């Protein structure tokens with residue numbers, strides 16, 4: 001992480017910066033001669049530009065413990081890549097990391113964020129596969145994306161298609177892969193089958209609807225009762241949702257009477273917990289599986305005894321971190337390329353709100369739910 005890296009002495013730094021300032025702009029097209037490129041690499045291996053970062057020195061309520069600070073330039077070693085960040089989202093797991101309740105989290109002091117997209121600014125002398133101007137994402141995920149410049153080893157970075165819309169490139173490596181994996185890894189689904197999910201307005205939920213639809217799988221969706229729920233229903237239907245219910249609409253004895261011609265779902269996805277999880281289980285067919293991947297309501301899951309005895313339900317969990325740890329990095333990167341292709345082909349859409357980095361604390365308040373429901377907040381650096 002940039003903060004933890006050694007900084008150069010101020011005299012050496014002043015000298016390095018004045019030398020760097022005389023070079024052509026490093027993120028523009030590199031010069032043609034190999035010698036010139038060598039010179040740039042030699043100089044650029046010195047230091048990154050100073051960075052601005054969202055830092056927290058202790059875990060706690062994110063709106064209380066985070067602040068935006070200037071971070072001095074850091075050394076760019078021979079295998080390092082210095083990336084100018086373009087955009088990075090605020091995800092629930094980022095909030096949980098700052099709160100100290102996420103199982104993997106960086107040591108404090110830390111910079112927030114775990115995914116995002118950036119442009120290579122300069123590379124260390126041993127870096128061959130990345131060049132200034134390339135677009136990259138940290139893959140597998142890497143902490144500290146809420147800052148204007150990041151210096152990390154070349155192995156951290158996956159080069160992606162520069163034509164990707166910035167808000168999708170910044171958000172492609174956590175939520176879309178989670179949706180894809182949960183559809184593929186738990187039950188075998190055929191065209192004509194159905195799934196049921198709560199938290200359907202979430203980014204994961206929206207991805208689930210569309211990936212399922214593209215495979216001929218119908219989705220039954222549950223959203224919470226809130227202002228704007230009718231509009232939210234219409235948006236999800238436009239994305240391909242077969243049915244969308246608010247939780248209160250499902251306060252009836254036999255929810256399956258609402259299925260019409262749809263098959264009873266074999267797979268349920270639980271983003272919320274509490275009552276919303278019970279509703280997912282009510283829809284499931286005998287022998288069905290509910291996969292829990294989020295706990296947005298912060299309420300526990302209660303399972304009726306009859307769900308086990310008479311319906312033989314299975315309860316499972318999914319954590320992308322585990323999947324990534326047990327799969328080859330090439331496999332992770334292939335999946336991300338595939339998802340970016342879906343975006344490119346217009347087959348994967350979700351709403352985001354690009355927010356200037358200077359408005360970080362407003363974006364954070366929106367992400368914390370303090371200002372009602374908002375699209376995913378994506379910081380634009």
Ligand SMILES: NC(=O)c1ccc[n+]([C@@H]2O[C@H](COP(=O)([O-])OP(=O)(O)OC[C@H]3O[C@@H](n4cnc5c(N)ncnc54)[C@H](OP(=O)(O)O)[C@@H]3O)[C@@H](O)[C@H]2O)c1
Nearest residue numbers: 092093178201202203204293294295296297318319320373
């Ligand atoms: N296990 C994994 O590997 C994994 C990977 C990715 C994400 N996740 C988890 O998946 C969940 C969704 O993430 P995301 O980034 O897709 O979400 P998101 O786009 O940021 O959306 C947040 C969602 O949570 C709902 N919500 C917020 N507060 C709620 C509350 N108190 N009760 C019920 N629902 C509430 C929102 O509903 P409204 O639209 O009504 O506001 C919205 O659907 C999070 O829990 C996240 O940690 C887990």
